[in-house]
Amino acid sequence: MPILVTRAPAKINLTLHVLGRRAGDGYHELESLVAFTGAGDTLSLTPGADLALTVSGPTAGPAGPLDDNLVIRAARHLAARRPGLRLGAFHLVKRLPVAAGIGGGSSDAAAALRLLGRSNGLDPADPVLLEAARATGADVPVCLDPRARMMRGAGETLGPVLDMAPLPAVLINPGVPVETAPVFRALGLAAGQRHRPEPHPAIPDGADGAAVLSLIRPARNDLEAPARGLAPVIDATLRALAAQAGCRLARMSGSGATVFGLFADRRSAVLAARHIRADHPGWWVKPTLLR
The missing domain is CATH 3.30.230.10 (Ribosomal Protein S5; domain 2)
Incomplete structure (x- = not known):
């Protein structure tokens, strides 16, 4: 075979x-x-x-x-x-x-x-x-x-597959590994404890990029704060993304330290990645589409 x-x-x-x-x-x-x-x-x-x-x-x-x-x-x-x-x-x-x-x-x-x-x-x-x-x-x-x-x-x-429009994005990892378990421990929840049970915004199938962005902007990553406490460099990566022309949202993924920025279009994402690489040659920086 x-x-x-x-x-x-x-x-x-x-x-x-x-x-x-x-x-x-x-x-x-x-x-x-x-x-x-x-x-x-x-x-x-x-x-x-x-x-x-x-x-x-x-x-x-x-x-x-x-x-x-x-x-x-x-x-x-x-x-x-x-x-x-x-x-x-x-x-x-x-x-x-x-x-x-x-x-x-x-x-x-x-x-x-x-x-x-x-x-x-x-x-x-x-x-x-x-x-x-x-x-x-x-x-x-x-x-x-x-x-x-x-x-x-x-x-x-x-949940079911969501036929979302592709989202132009830039990913940054500053080269600092962040293990998942310590981030969850830093959140400080005891077994049986509730945290922030507000309902997640509903994402309709077939939503375009503007609709997805408007729905997720008021949402959050609850692990971002504890991860930033363990790896303060995450703050620098978020600032680098937010400062780029065309960046509509900068947020951490998972338990970190990778962050992503959502951009108005692919060209803006590519240009932002180029600028960030020039300023921070040691970072892993990727323009991409999220889908």
Whole structure:
């Protein structure tokens, strides 16, 4: 069978409301409008009997031990649920920053499940893929079909795909990894405690860019404040975006430290990225479309 290849795009939390912390399992209950970018990693699979992973690319170094990589963990979860599953050798080209709040590892894991599904003739809607995704990590289910939608609960509840107009954007990561767990701890919620349970704005299917922006502008990312306390450089990245011509909204994604700016048009986003790179050559800066 030929080598199978797929992209693992970055996930951006356009909004991230923390409703509270569940009493039963201690997970934080979220509502988040998620979109995906043109920037991402690339994963390939050479089908075979044995499971293996190699990693290359500009951010391969911080990707962590291969045996604990989410690609391997996802494959093992799927194999445990589908006896006789044909596995194989994965190769991951890692371009996204690690521990960056853009779901890089989760998107890689979802890409592994998609490739194993194709290799084994599984229907993309086969429930076993979603089961394996949920077992692998909270953000993996939404990355299985990387298109804009609402994500709720601890990531296990997915809304329908939203046919939103593409949003011109610039992503910035200042090169400072921010682990998710300390950010949630800094939020300071006890099990069973409610946080800010105001309803999330409803995003209609087919909304154009102006409508999406007007709806999400009064929304928020509740992890932004605790993340900024742990990584003050996030303030500098937000200021750099907000100062650019055509920037309509600057906000942090996920638990940080990546931030995004939404722009009036693609040209404005490209020019803004060029200016920010010139001023901050050590930052990871990408103009893209969110969809």
